[in-house]
Amino acid sequence: xxxxxxxxxxxxxxxxxxxxxxxxxxxxxxxxxxxxxxxxxxxxxxxxxxxxxxxxxxxxxxxxxxxxxxxxxxxxxxxxxxxxxxxxxxxxxxxxxxxxxxxxxxxxxxxxxxxxxxxxxxxxxxxxxxxxxxxxxxxxxxxxxxxxxxxxxxxxxxxxxxxxxxxxxxxxxxxxxxxxxxxxxxxxxxxxxxxxxx
Numbered sequence: 746x747x748x749x750x751x752x753x754x755x756x757x758x759x760x761x762x763x764x765x766x767x768x769x770x771x772x773x774x775x776x777x778x779x780x781x782x783x784x785x786x787x788x789x790x791x792x793x794x795x796x797x798x799x800x801x802x803x804x805x806x807x808x809x810x811x812x813x814x815x816x817x818x819x820x821x822x823x824x825x826x827x828x829x830x831x832x833x834x835x836x837x838x839x840x841x842x843x844x845x846x847x848x849x850x851x852x853x854x855x856x857x858x859x860x861x862x863x864x865x866x867x868x869x870x871x872x873x874x875x876x877x878x879x880x881x882x883x884x885x886x887x888x889x890x891x892x893x894x895x896x897x898x899x900x901x902x903x904x905x906x907x908x909x910x911x912x913x914x915x916x917x918x919x920x921x922x923x924x925x926x927x928x929x930x931x932x933x934x935x936x937x938x939x940x941x942x943x
Contacts (some may be wrong), residue, residue, distance in 0.1 A: 864940025
């Protein structure tokens, strides 16, 4: 066949425009004709890593990705945090405070723990801090903030005596009431209380 009858020699290239010039696309190697593809964010490239942990085969490679856990605060989504021991912060795990006062001849609320519903484990320590007179106390719980009252426990404390009450059930409201054991003989008291979220 004369040369002028031969079809023209031609080839095609796949290129990509970098914003200034056209660049040739590359393949993995001469043996593996896989198109090279990279994922970038600005000048940071996503990485591929061997699955060399646990039971995954090391022959498999995967794209390294990052995920974040978010919680809704009522208005926006925020990342969930961990404490120094790498435990997930779900909410404040522990809280403690105290109340003090002086008894009267009638039952009076010495403590109204309206946030008790936020804690599964609750401890209340009642102390008669007076020097002479006794005091009566009772612990009242509610399953609902406006619900019926139930007397969980009660007792009498002489001067300097201490009582510890542990509540490990869910209650919406915990109330401690106190009064003087003998009319006209008041005494001082201190109530320490704490809660822990399970």
